[in-house]
Amino acid sequence: MDIDSIKKEFPIFDNKVQNNDLVYLDSANSSQKPRVVIDRIYDFYSKEFSNVGRSVHYLAVAATNLYENTRTSVQRYINAKDKNEIVFTKGATEAINLVANTFGQKYLEEGDEVLLTELEHHSNYVPWHFLRNSKKIKIEFAEINEAGEITIEAIKNKITNKTKIISVTHLSNVTGAILPIKEIVELAHSKNIPVLVDGCQGAPHLKLDMQELDCDFYAISGHKMYGPTGIGVLYAKKKWLDDLPPYQGGGGMINEVKKTGISYGELPNKYEAGTMATAQVIAFNESIKFMEKVGIENIEKHEKELLDYGLDILGKNNSIKIVGNPKNKGGVISFTIEGVHPHDIATILDEDGVAIRAGHHCCQILHEKLKLPATARASFGIYNTKDDIDQLSQSIENCKKIFNI
Amino acid sequence: MDIDSIKKEFPIFDNKVQNNDLVYLDSANSSQKPRVVIDRIYDFYSKEFSNVGRSVHYLAVAATNLYENTRTSVQRYINAKDKNEIVFTKGATEAINLVANTFGQKYLEEGDEVLLTELEHHSNYVPWHFLRNSKKIKIEFAEINEAGEITIEAIKNKITNKTKIISVTHLSNVTGAILPIKEIVELAHSKNIPVLVDGCQGAPHLKLDMQELDCDFYAISGHKMYGPTGIGVLYAKKKWLDDLPPYQGGGGMINEVKKTGISYGELPNKYEAGTMATAQVIAFNESIKFMEKVGIENIEKHEKELLDYGLDILGKNNSIKIVGNPKNKGGVISFTIEGVHPHDIATILDEDGVAIRAGHHCCQILHEKLKLPATARASFGIYNTKDDIDQLSQSIENCKKIFNI
Amino acid sequence: MDLKELYQEIILDHGKNPRNLRKTENFNKDAKGHNPLCGDNVHIYLKLNENKKVEDISFEGHGCAISMASASIMTDLVKGKEEAEVKEIVNDFLDMIKEKEELQNKILNEDEKTKLMCLSGVKQYPMRVKCATLSWHTLTSAIDDFQKIVNTES
């Protein structure tokens, strides 16, 4: 695979950032966008714009078709059984809120348990916490092992006959651990427990097959998949979307509205209230097609190479401690440097154009467990090269020099 | 004001739609976008993209500043007292759901009443309907008069000592009636009842001053204000945002997260969970600035002229019945033609490049009241001209010819 | 696209003066259909005799010229047919609107098919397809005794 030519498809790298070439190592936060995606938004607004689904004029019909084409592309990309199992949201956070809210309303009662893990992002904890307050449910956390992984045993240990749903990340945005989702789903289903997967870090980096994974819900953010901001996907098995109540109310999601009552529309409208993020959905199709063109296997392979190279180089540096050592790991390296706070690392690296993230990465539970208030994190995307990692390593040296280490 | 040169700022009009010039009369549904907005999105993704608020690197800092600049612009535009009274949502529908959900959670109990009007869009009814189911509240509808208006008396008639909140549209997307919001708010406040205004049709067309209107909540959709899709605004008085519980949970809206409990962030973060629609928020600043440049007084004046012209021309046509005749009316003309169903009208007009909307416009309550299953609607934006209305009128003649009327 | 193909004389005629727009007495099957997008409604009443033949069919409702004409033509054509035949005609019509060039069934004669093909102009107007198919989906529901309201938005 020719990374140089792939990288050229991302206009951001044509520009200097404060006189430096951009070394973008913050893709777990949000990825950069290829030209096809940016152009699609531009063209749609310039030549084709209309709201979808509501008017019968030419532009509206065309926009509606484009909008639905993205649904078909997402279905294909994640191998969902039915097009109507794809619900568009504004992001993964909303997708998880949607499930927690509607599943919680219908199925959770006082004393019931929701099982999460210590690796979860706040977006996969706070929505469940709301139910702890309103419904008096309990939240359990499967514990990480020394390597920063969640094993199937860790899940098994926490399942009780009160466990009503399991909600876990596909790939940790801190340790990079890839969870054994298929095994978790099998175990859960053997006890009739549905499983939500927070696929924020899974979807951009791993081959997905909903029918094989067999999870009940899968949440995706478009902006981490080389797509626009403001667009996400909730995959949910049709039986759940038929069964659960609607989430937001508004235009487009209804069937019949009377003063005395309302009947809701069928799938996929039921969960898409109000004017949706039309342009973003339409442009997201280009992200999917871009990833298909590159090939998810190639993306996985490339990012694995970068990871191995990065772990090797940073591992040789005695001042650096890498957080977590999972056997099955995605392109994320979180680390600390004894004597330099991660925020200072990030600021100093930034001066060389190296963009990383520092902090708790919305994973305070994990950081508390690791007894680390903050970590620095380099995360990879399809456009990264070994040169980027060399620059990272060199800038870390600069950082040590400033701090006299 | 030179409409021709303003119109030139909208690239969509440079292209033919099926060999016709586009006569876009569907702005109440969604408006077209000026070049500055489209370019801003393009440039942001091409040269400046980063997630906001979470990383300390250069691009993240710059994006965060741009993001917050939009908040300041919106504050200025609607003359809110405090920048943190501006909450970004994915649209007006979400903004109304946010209020209904959080206000409902905290303040509504069995037997309480929510007062709406017969003019409301489904987006300002379904979210309240959810509470009818979950909290056993009642929903009352202030009734329209012959002219399709809601008078202050109509509101007064329906207020009881059970009324806990009033939620009304600023400007009807069907009859065009502009509601006496200031009087409604005064009346409501004299009885300690808060008021939510569905400003979807107000914000693009009327001068706004939150401190003068004094409403408690005001919901806006960016895509109807010459802005991107997937972005909306909830204005809410600070006391409410401080007082109400959060709506969605996720990254960015928290303060401290522990296994046993969570404290929420301060304003404006509390209501902005997860990665927001960064690019859309940033580009929305250009919409605001565009509208400021044109001048809302000029927009109002221009649209009033179009309205008067349109009412005059269509009023002369005996086959056309205009729906509603409010004294205070915005740039919306809904109509029927005896013997031709609105959907057929829309299809036939579309053949000439005239884009209107047909149906119930997400206002089934109103259409039931009017005993009309559907209406045809022409609605205006800043780019429309009298020529557009002449073309509309001419295409209606063509329509009558096809149907032998 | 050509409006004249969509709004042919026969469509306008059936649209304005729909046949069978009434309620069958002693109907033994019925179903309601609704298009939430535009508010179109149709209620189909069916009377099958002991041999499962359509003794009478009628409809009530309102909608655009296309949807009224479609219901009118449909009710005209299926009257007197057997239940299994009706189903075949319905599926054939829906296939034609969706993707097929021609009607394939051997139940209708050429004249009847020509009449039905008048509705094929709608294929060029994707948003209007639902108008043409609402009554047909509703007829299927009536036959299958689906209690659910048919909804063509999805």
Add this chain to the structure above:
Amino acid sequence: MDLKELYQEIILDHGKNPRNLRKTENFNKDAKGHNPLCGDNVHIYLKLNENKKVEDISFEGHGCAISMASASIMTDLVKGKEEAEVKEIVNDFLDMIKEKEELQNKILNEDEKTKLMCLSGVKQYPMRVKCATLSWHTLTSAIDDFQKIVNTES
């Protein structure tokens, strides 16, 4: 921008070996500060004597070099000052970080001001301003006896 201005020797020194990083015995005022963005925490302990003079001030917590140095320098400078003076210094510092070129107060001497101005390098790093101001906001809360946790994210 110039990193050397941000990470001056004095900042690095105070960052690595913060003064007053302990808990004042018999403190009579305190407050906690927290930056949810990065997880930085600070807890300020204050002992005012009967004349409202700062008899002792100390802090506990963790954070980056900037935030530790800021707390360290702050506690050093306000020790021995009167409550009203402390408030003036705090406001002056916050104004300087926000927009003013120079410190305006007449309470600190030139040496002290120079020391404090070392923190002004942070002005070029908007995301880091919160690091520099957290302990100062928290000190205000302690003096005002705000029970609420200070939170610099907003």
